[in-house]
Amino acid sequence: MxxxxxxAFIKIHIxxxxxxxxxxxxxxMEELAGHGYEVSPGTLYPTLSKMEAGGxxxxxxxxxxxxxxxxxxxxPEGRKLLNRMRGKIKxxxxxVIEQ
Ligand SMILES: [Zn+2]
Known part of the structure; x- marks a missing residue:
């Protein structure tokens, strides 16, 4: 879980x-480690490949x-997704945080 x-958070960082x-x-991996995410190459590279395959x-x-x-x-498709996620993050x- x-x-x-x-x-999901890692994908948004990417x-x-x-x-x-x-x-x-x-x-x-270094950038994510700075946020406290321990991401192995075995997780990161398949994630990058999936995000590439998804366009x-x-x-x-x-x-x-x-x-x-x-x-x-x-x-451009990724940017659209990022902007959509920005709205959701907000x-x-x-x-969750402000109330
Ligand atoms: Zn980041």
């Missing part, structure tokens, strides 16, 4: 950061220090 809820700049696995992220492979690294950016925050 907690995993499902956390994974959408948010992929909207700001191109993101990659290890960088995301919310677009992947580009770049070579960094002779290594291939997959970078992800948000798509509503949830108002109900």
């Amino acid at each position: 907690i995993r499902d809820l956390e994974l 959408l948010y950061h992929a909207d700001k700049e191109a993101v990659f696995g290890v960088g995301l 919310f992220l677009i992947c580009e492979t770049r070579t960094v220090a002779h290594k291939q690294r997959k970078y992800y950016r948000i798509t 509503e949830l925050y108002q109900e």
Whole structure:
């Protein structure tokens, strides 16, 4: 149960950061760890693949220090979803936190 809820939050973080700049696995793991989410590669990479398959992220492979690294950016569909979730987060925050 907690995993499902956390994974939903993690997906929102991914959408948010992929909207700001191109993101990659290890960088995301560090960012999420800063929020207290321990995300293993075995969870993160399949999540990124699913979000790409769903049309919310677009992947580009770049070579960094002779290594291939997959970078992800948000798509217009992903941005639509992020904006929809922003409204829901606001509503949830108002109900759960402010009242
Ligand atoms: Zn974040």
